[in-house]
Amino acid sequence: MTDVNAVEVRDVEEPKPDPAGAVLKVEACGICGTDARTFFNGDPRAPVPWQLGHEPVGVLEEVGPDADLPPDVRRGDRVFLGSILTCGECRWCVDGFQNLCERHLLYGYEPFPGAYAEWALVPPIATKNLIPLPDELPSDLATVADPFACALNGVEMLDVRLGDVVVILGTGPIGCWQAVMCRDRGASTIYMTDVNKDRLDVALGVVGRFVDDAWVTGEDDDGVEQVMSRTDGRGADRVSVAAPSKQAQQAALEMAAKRARVVYFAGLPKHDPVSPLDMNQLHYKELAILGAYGATHRQYRITMDYLNRRKDDLAPVVTHRFPLERIGEAFATIRDGTGLKMVIVP
Numbered sequence: 001m002t003d004v005n006a007v008e009v010r011d012v013e014e015p016k017p018d019p020a021g022a023v024l025k026v027e028a029c030g031i032c033g034t035d036a037r038t039f040f041n042g043d044p045r046a047p048v049p050w051q052l053g054h055e056p057v058g059v060l061e062e063v064g065p066d067a068d069l070p071p072d073v074r075r076g077d078r079v080f081l082g083s084i085l086t087c088g089e090c091r092w093c094v095d096g097f098q099n100l101c102e103r104h105l106l107y108g109y110e111p112f113p114g115a116y117a118e119w120a121l122v123p124p125i126a127t128k129n130l131i132p133l134p135d136e137l138p139s140d141l142a143t144v145a146d147p148f149a150c151a152l153n154g155v156e157m158l159d160v161r162l163g164d165v166v167v168i169l170g171t172g173p174i175g176c177w178q179a180v181m182c183r184d185r186g187a188s189t190i191y192m193t194d195v196n197k198d199r200l201d202v203a204l205g206v207v208g209r210f211v212d213d214a215w216v217t218g219e220d221d222d223g224v225e226q227v228m229s230r231t232d233g234r235g236a237d238r239v240s241v242a243a244p245s246k247q248a249q250q251a252a253l254e255m256a257a258k259r260a261r262v263v264y265f266a267g268l269p270k271h272d273p274v275s276p277l278d279m280n281q282l283h284y285k286e287l288a289i290l291g292a293y294g295a296t297h298r299q300y301r302i303t304m305d306y307l308n309r310r311k312d313d314l315a316p317v318v319t320h321r322f323p324l325e326r327i328g329e330a331f332a333t334i335r336d337g338t339g340l341k342m343v344i345v346p
């Protein structure tokens with residue numbers, strides 16, 4: 001990225017690892033909504049020219065003499081690098097909530113250049129985030145471990161029970177994976193909505209058999225009536241808001257059944273985070289409203305195994321693969337909402 005909305009592929013010198021770090025030969029690196037937002041809007045943590053890319057899978061080519069690798073990781077292994085870099089020492093890290101680390105940083109943002117490259121540095125703080133891949137798991141699918149683990153965190157917060165009616169607002173990759181996981185957890189009925197018809201159609205092409213019904217919402221149609229009419233006026237037991245939309249946040253409370261759980265998975269833009277919500281929905285229906293952010297090391301570990309076991313159902317979510325030279329096209333495809341998950345394959 002050489003400027004906002006400008007990208008260039010350059011030859012650079014092979015990176016030299018820190019004595020306590022390592023070097024990855026990148027096999028694949030995902031692009032997510034965060035990368036696209038950074039690319040199209042800029043981000044102070046990515047001062048141009050900047051190398052993005054925080055969902056890398058690669059082979060550990062070089063390991064510094066002082067590097068502290070996880071016990072099951074060795075030089076030459078194919079690994080995934082979890083992007084939430086944590087201190088390992090604060091009370092949240094010690095309690096196993098690495099996603100809430102008081103001093104966490106993000107790989108691919110200052111001061112750690114990312115992995116849209118042939119080679120990527122693993123800084124010392126990131127060696128504990130290396131996760132070995134099962135042999136049969138393809139590298140391009142493994143790059144989704146990062147957003148997938150976050151989707152899993154959302155589903156755990158949602159606590160889907162046998163027989164629940166679930167609504168997922170937003171049919172990006174997160175919404176799609178949540179649909180598969182909710183089905184695995186025993187949901188009786190899954191509905192999905194999106195404001196973008198193209199994205200909804202792509203999503204249904206990929207996870208349609210896990211979904212009972214889906215429809216497009218719009219400015220004057222928030223989807224509440226459709227949920228109510230399909231549930232005899234009861235509403236949904238579990239609602240996941242997987243779209244950064246105030247309208248979706250508000251609609252979620254209205255379509256929730258009594259005693260339902262609503263999880264706000266997606267954040268709002270940092271400059272506009274305040275959303276007016278009808279708190280009487282919360283009060284009279286005894287709703288539980290929860291947030292979900294990032295993922296813990298435990299969830300990353302579960303993710304790798306789950307991706308491997310369910311790869312036939314989950315792999316189609318990776319709709320596009322681009323070589324490094326065509327990375328600009330990949331960003332444009334995300335913006336247009338005509339694909340789900342994009343992966344760069346150097």
Ligand SMILES: [Zn+2]
Pocket residue numbers: 031032033034035054055146147
């Ligand atoms: Zn990401």
Ligand SMILES: [Zn+2]
Pocket residue numbers: 086087088089090091092093094100101102103104
């Ligand atoms: Zn910490």
